[in-house]
Amino acid sequence: MEASRTRAWVTLAALSIGAFLFVTVETLPIGLLAAMAGDLGVGESSIGLLVTAYGLVVVIATLPLVRLTATWPRRRLLVLLLAVFVVSTSLSALAVNYLSLLAARVVIALSQSVFWAVVTPAAAGLFPQRLRGRALSMVFAGASTAPLVGVPLGTWLGQQSSWRLPFLFLGLLGVLVLVVVLALLPETPRGASDADRGTAPDRGRYRTLVVASALAVAGAFAAFTYIDPFLTRVSGLDPAALGPILALRGIAGLLGVVVAGLVVGGWGWPSFLAATALQAVTLAVQFTFGASPLTAVITTAVAGFALSGTASILSTRVLEVAPGSTDMAAAGTSTAFNIGITAGALLGSGLLTAVGPEAPTLAGALLTTAAVLVVLAEPRLATTRRSRPLPEPAR
Numbered sequence: 001m002e003a004s005r006t007r008a009w010v011t012l013a014a015l016s017i018g019a020f021l022f023v024t025v026e027t028l029p030i031g032l033l034a035a036m037a038g039d040l041g042v043g044e045s046s047i048g049l050l051v052t053a054y055g056l057v058v059v060i061a062t063l064p065l066v067r068l069t070a071t072w073p074r075r076r077l078l079v080l081l082l083a084v085f086v087v088s089t090s091l092s093a094l095a096v097n098y099l100s101l102l103a104a105r106v107v108i109a110l111s112q113s114v115f116w117a118v119v120t121p122a123a124a125g126l127f128p129q130r131l132r133g134r135a136l137s138m139v140f141a142g143a144s145t146a147p148l149v150g151v152p153l154g155t156w157l158g159q160q161s162s163w164r165l166p167f168l169f170l171g172l173l174g175v176l177v178l179v180v181v182l183a184l185l186p187e188t189p190r191g192a193s194d195a196d197r198g199t200a201p202d203r204g205r206y207r208t209l210v211v212a213s214a215l216a217v218a219g220a221f222a223a224f225t226y227i228d229p230f231l232t233r234v235s236g237l238d239p240a241a242l243g244p245i246l247a248l249r250g251i252a253g254l255l256g257v258v259v260a261g262l263v264v265g266g267w268g269w270p271s272f273l274a275a276t277a278l279q280a281v282t283l284a285v286q287f288t289f290g291a292s293p294l295t296a297v298i299t300t301a302v303a304g305f306a307l308s309g310t311a312s313i314l315s316t317r318v319l320e321v322a323p324g325s326t327d328m329a330a331a332g333t334s335t336a337f338n339i340g341i342t343a344g345a346l347l348g349s350g351l352l353t354a355v356g357p358e359a360p361t362l363a364g365a366l367l368t369t370a371a372v373l374v375v376l377a378e379p380r381l382a383t384t385r386r387s388r389p390l391p392e393p394a395r
Contacts, residue, residue, distance in 0.1 A: 007184050008126040012135055014180035015123050016142030018082060021174055022112045023143045024150030025089055025105075026054050028166060031155030035163040040098045050105055057109035059338045065110065066117040066331035074122050075187040077114070082178040084111040086171050093167035117331035120315045122185065124326075129199065133316045137261025140312040144257050148250030203323040204383035208374055209272075210336045213314050215371035216276050217340025220307045222348040223283050223364030227300060229357040230286075235296035245297055249304035256309035260316075268320065272313045273375045279306035280372050283365035287358060311337070 029036060029051055033044045040047075069077055088107040095101035123139050124132040154166035223230075231237045231245065256275075263271050286299035314333055322329030344367070348360035 011180065011184040012123055012126055012138055014177045014184070015078075015119055016138050017173070018078075018085075018115070018142070018177045018181070019119065019139050020142040020146050020150055021085065021170055021177065022108075022115060023146035024154060025085075025092075025108060025167070025170055026112065027051060027147060027151055028154045028170075031151050032158045032163040032166075035158055039163060040095075040101065042098045046098060050102060053102065054105050054109045055338055055342060057106055058113045059335060059342065061110050062113040062117065062331050062335045062338070063328075065114050066327055069114060069118075070325060070327060073187055074118055074125075075181070075185045077118055078122060078185065079178060079182050081111045081115045081118075082174055082181060084108070085115075086174040086178060089167055089171040089174060093164040093171065113334075116334045117327050120319065120330045121326040124319055125188065126186075132319060133263075133312075134261040136315045136319075137257050137312045140260075140308065140315065141254060141257045143311075144250070144253045144308050148247065148254065197322065197324070197326060199320050201323045202321045202382050204381040205321040205378050206318070206323050206329060206332075208378040208381050209314065209317055209321065210332055212272070212276065212371045212374040212378075213310070213333055214336040214340040214343075215367050215374060216279060216310055217307075217337050218344035218347065219283065219340075219364040219367030219369075219371065220279060220303065221341050221344030221364075222351075222367060223286070223344075223361045224303065224307075225345040226348045226352050226357065226360045229352065230290060230361055231296055231300070233357045234290050235293045236291070237293050237296065245300055248297070248301045252301040253304040253308035256305035256307070257312045259305075260309040260312035268317070269375075269378060272310070272317055273372070275306055275310040275313055276368060276371045276375055279303060279310065280365060280368035282306060283361055283368055287361040287365055290358070290361065 029047050033047045036047045037044045085108060088104045088111070091104040092101055092108070095104060119139060120136060123135050127135045154170070157166045157169065158164075227246075228239075228242060231242060232239055237245070260271065260275070282299050282302045286296060286303070289295045290299065314337075315330070318329045318333050319326055344364070347363055351359035351363055
């Protein structure tokens with residue numbers, strides 16, 4: 001029993017590192033714009049498009065690819081996805097021109113679009129139901145660590161040597177994750193685990209999760225994408241303070257993931273409501289009182305706490321209310337999440353140009369308030385009545 005438990009936690013750690021790797025590779029070019037542009041002979045805006053195109057591919061490809069691989073054994077699929085990550089990340093490091101780098105990143109994005117749909121039920125299936133909230137919070141802790149640790153370290157390494165080196169390093173780390181998953185993740189037929197289907201399936205509740213997550217994420221990224229001009233032009237903070245403030249937000253985000261993992265098993269629907277409401281209130285306070293530097297710093301950190309907690313809680317809720325396969329349900333919410341990121345950033349960009357630096361924060365507060373209203377309506381939109389209570393919290 002002890003050996004089996006140790007095997008589960010080691011496998012979970014590998015899946016968490018896998019999440020860390022995908023998020024780091026997705027956003028690493030942001031920290032290496034100048035170095036990559038100079039080496040490849042393109043403008044910095046073209047390097048920025050590598051991140052935009054990556055996200056767009058994930059949005060478009062997730063649902064069809066997850067449907068296509070729905071019957072594949074999950075362990076073999078994860079091994080294949082990690083192998084694609086290793087090869088394509090290594091090819092990114094060896095790219096001879098911009099187009100070859102773009103092609104390699106498109107392939108990584110295709111693998112990531114399926115990874116996020118299958119890693120949730122794969123991680124959950126390692127543990128009994130009462131521990132799944134904590135297990136999923138560990139996966140999202142890996143993803144949340146990427147912008148806090150992975151991107152800054154990759155940026156530093158690229159500045160010290162070549163932008164290609166951090167991509168090679170990430171590829172090597174991917175090999176280690178692949179080996180652990182291949183060796184330790186149990187091979188179970190699709191549908192054999194209770195993590196493959198919702199514990200309390202409800203199409204109405206699932207639809208509200210999709211809509212609410214898209215609205216909440218759009219609100220978060222409308223505000224956060226343009227937090228730089230808000231903090232400097234509205235709050236009057238020195239640009240040199242931005243790095244520490246964003247680091248504080250990242251730490252708060254990790255704390256949000258941990259807290260979410262501890263409470264979601266016992267709270268269920270109220271935990272999602274609390275997380276979205278906290279974000280709405282925080283952004284409203286930031287818009288109203290953000291001229292105060294202290295208020296701006298605190299609300300920036302609390303918003304990070306709320307967003308990371310929301311993402312972790314969402315995954316656990318999907319495992320509960322998924323009306324069919326949890327893979328397809330996770331693919332739906334992953335798509336909604338990425339649509340929210342893109343739509344929020346575009347909306348914030350337009351408002352920043354047309355109105356000013358306060359407008360994206362106000363839009364974020366309004367969008368998240370709309371998400372709260374959707375979450376409040378979830379019980380009324382349920383298409384089935386519960387035949388059993390929510391799982392008890394872990395003791």
